[in-house]
Amino acid sequence: MFILGFAGCIGALRENTFLLKFFSVFLGIIFFLELTAGVLAFVFKDWIKDQLYIFINSNIKAYRDDIDLQNLIDFTQEYWQCCGAFGADDWNLNIYFNCTDANASRERCGVPFSCCTKDPAEDVINTQCGYDVRQKSELDQQATIHTKGCVPQFEKWLQENLTIVAGVFIGIALLQIFGICLAQNLVSDIEAVRASW
Numbered sequence: 001m002f003i004l005g006f007a008g009c010i011g012a013l014r015e016n017t018f019l020l021k022f023f024s025v026f027l028g029i030i031f032f033l034e035l036t037a038g039v040l041a042f043v044f045k046d047w048i049k050d051q052l053y054i055f056i057n058s059n060i061k062a063y064r065d066d067i068d069l070q071n072l073i074d075f076t077q078e079y080w081q082c083c084g085a086f087g088a089d090d091w092n093l094n095i096y097f098n099c100t101d102a103n104a105s106r107e108r109c110g111v112p113f114s115c116c117t118k119d120p121a122e123d124v125i126n127t128q129c130g131y132d133v134r135q136k137s138e139l140d141q142q143a144t145i146h147t148k149g150c151v152p153q154f155e156k157w158l159q160e161n162l163t164i165v166a167g168v169f170i171g172i173a174l175l176q177i178f179g180i181c182l183a184q185n186l187v188s189d190i191e192a193v194r195a196s197w
Helices: 002-014 017-043 045-061 067-079 088-093 138-144 150-160 162-195
Strands: none
Touching: 002 017, 002 162, 017 045, 017 162, 045 067, 045 088, 045 150, 150 162
16 A cells, blocks of 8 residues: 555656556556455355354454454454354353363353443443353343354344445545546646657
8 A cells, every 4th residue: 555655646746657557557456356356245245154154263262362362352242242153152162161071261151251241330341241151041141141143243234234334335446446537647648748848
């Protein structure tokens, strides 16, 4: 992005047609790559869903290994009010939260606090609210934690906000097309002036 912006800015300031053409071509390539990615995402949405499931589950396995990853998962689960990729039982993949008898962790059969439903009256986060919650019945779990997975919640969010997401992508595309047109217009003006010399 720095190189592309630098080429466009210096090309316009110095009236350098090579840099302007470079800017225009690469902006066009980025536009067509974005367009292709959007079409492929629509066509292969089931594959993307599977990859998202695999990605979330691999990150669940490494939940306590990386504090940044842990914060990202906690933010995601709190924002979309979800737990795991397709449900709370996905936390069996993590060595601290799995329900095996060999697991001596205090978090055994639990979930992270980010899965818990929040009480609006509480100012302090209860980081132990998910302890032993998966040993309870399904009905008791629903009273304590979010039982929906993050993949279905993301799909639901995407469908509810489809016009906003589409509007953002269309706005970005129009800006790119506008940039290409301005660069090409400036190149043709420069070449016209040079031809008149």
